[in-house]
Amino acid sequence: MRCRKCGTTAVINMRHHKLALCGEHYVEWVLAQTDRAIEKYKMFTRDERVLVAVSGGKDSLALWDVLLRLGYQADGLYIGLGINDPLPYSDASLEKTRKFLEFSIQYSVFRTGDDTQHATRITHPSTPLRSAQDASRFTPTLHVIDIAQTYGKTIPEIARAKMRGQGRPCAACGLTKRYVMNRLALDKGYAVLATGHNLDDEIAVLFQNTLRWQTGYLARQAPVLPASREGLVKKVKPFCRMYERETATYALVRGIDYIYDECPHAGGNLTNFYKTLLNQLETESPGAKLSFYLEFLRARGEGAFEQFNRVEELHACEVCGQPTSAPGRCAFCRMWDVSRVVE
Amino acid sequence: MQITFRDKQYETKPNITARDALKKIGLDPESVLVVVNGKLVTDDVVLREGDEVKLVAVVSGGRET
Numbered sequence: 001m002r003c004r005k006c007g008t009t010a011v012i013n014m015r016h017h018k019l020a021l022c023g024e025h026y027v028e029w030v031l032a033q034t035d036r037a038i039e040k041y042k043m044f045t046r047d048e049r050v051l052v053a054v055s056g057g058k059d060s061l062a063l064w065d066v067l068l069r070l071g072y073q074a075d076g077l078y079i080g081l082g083i084n085d086p087l088p089y090s091d092a093s094l095e096k097t098r099k100f101l102e103f104s105i106q107y108s109v110f111r112t113g114d115d116t117q118h119a120t121r122i123t124h125p126s127t128p129l130r131s132a133q134d135a136s137r138f139t140p141t142l143h144v145i146d147i148a149q150t151y152g153k154t155i156p157e158i159a160r161a162k163m164r165g166q167g168r169p170c171a172a173c174g175l176t177k178r179y180v181m182n183r184l185a186l187d188k189g190y191a192v193l194a195t196g197h198n199l200d201d202e203i204a205v206l207f208q209n210t211l212r213w214q215t216g217y218l219a220r221q222a223p224v225l226p227a228s229r230e231g232l233v234k235k236v237k238p239f240c241r242m243y244e245r246e247t248a249t250y251a252l253v254r255g256i257d258y259i260y261d262e263c264p265h266a267g268g269n270l271t272n273f274y275k276t277l278l279n280q281l282e283t284e285s286p287g288a289k290l291s292f293y294l295e296f297l298r299a300r301g302e303g304a305f306e307q308f309n310r311v312e313e314l315h316a317c318e319v320c321g322q323p324t325s326a327p328g329r330c331a332f333c334r335m336w337d338v339s340r341v342v343e
Numbered sequence: 344m345q346i347t348f349r350d351k352q353y354e355t356k357p358n359i360t361a362r363d364a365l366k367k368i369g370l371d372p373e374s375v376l377v378v379v380n381g382k383l384v385t386d387d388v389v390l391r392e393g394d395e396v397k398l399v400a401v402v403s404g405g406r407e408t
């Protein structure tokens with residue numbers, strides 16, 4: 001199969017777009033598509049500081065790479081969960097993330113002294129240059145929060161202690177990550193928190209919520225979750241229209257060394273099961289996944305779920321001050337038995 | 344010829360497309376990327392005897408959503 005733009009050998013055929021591209025033109029396409037989504041959904045601007053939640057996986061590292069290449073002020077946040085049994089999953093993930101950062105700095109992302117103009121200059125020849133000037137260098141920062149060092153236990157340990165999720169640590173993990181991401185983004189003054197959720201992630205959740213007609217969740221699923229209350233940072237998903245095979249392809253083409261393994265606790269989870277089902281549908285009906293998501297967003301935009309979007313009264317946690325639905329300590333402080341603010 | 348996926352080896356006959364090979368070994372073409380002799384390829388590529396074929400799982404992580 002040949003690249004539609006230059007006729008050389010294609011590395012990807014996107015049947016839902018009827019588009020095959022070579023590596024060089026595919027990277028260009030991903031950059032343009034991501035920038036378009038950022039603008040369309042009013043996620044952030046080049047004048048705002050962005051915190052990217054990075055896990056060492058393909059989606060988050062690809063997102064960080066794309067945002068840096070597009071000239072956004074994107075720093076990273078890695079949360080060390082302490083999942084190292086039976087395999088050193090967390091340690092390996094941090095290692096991949098650090099190597100990515102070293103590579104990014106080495107092969108340089110430049111920004112001009114003028115905050116309104118940015119330049120990216122990376123190894124790939126197709127990188128769009130935002131400016132020819134390289135007056136000053138933007139050096140991305142990686143924030144690392146080690147949960148065991150900060151709160152005294154790893155995620156598997158706190159999950160066992162509290163029996164959340166009946167033995168599986170996923171609920172404790174999700175609660176902790178959401179809390180830490182939100183708090184660090186606010187404390188460090190970031191305008192938005194960006195996550196690497198791709199279209200497959202989004203439609204797996206959409207499918208699950210539709211099967212159960214969880215209308216409240218449907219009302220709140222969107223590419224942007226605004227900072228609607230004090231204490232909540234704006235959250236965005238720039239890859240929300242990008243298929244998972246597209247982010248994986250981008251990572252491979254760009255030579256990003258990401259962690260291939262799944263989290264050892266992910267086996268048998270429903271999200272992956274729904275992804276498998278939806279991929280079978282996509283194989284038989286190209287574009288089905290994209291259509292499912294975009295038509296949902298259209299219906300949501302037209303107010304189909306507005307009546308279910310209840311605004312809950314929020315209270316400030318008596319320990320940490322973060323928003324919580326009930327008076328007293330928030331779910332995070334209760335789970336971790338936190339009685340004073342942890343710096 | 345052999346196809347490697349997640350440390351497992353799958354046997355298939357040569358001179359068929361990667362897409363057909365994936366179907367024969369029971370994998371959904373949407374769920375993997377095909378790397379032949381170190382290069383990422385589209386699944387219409389015909390696999391030849393002696394090719395080194397590796398598959399990369401599209402789904403990874405296990406992220407809480």
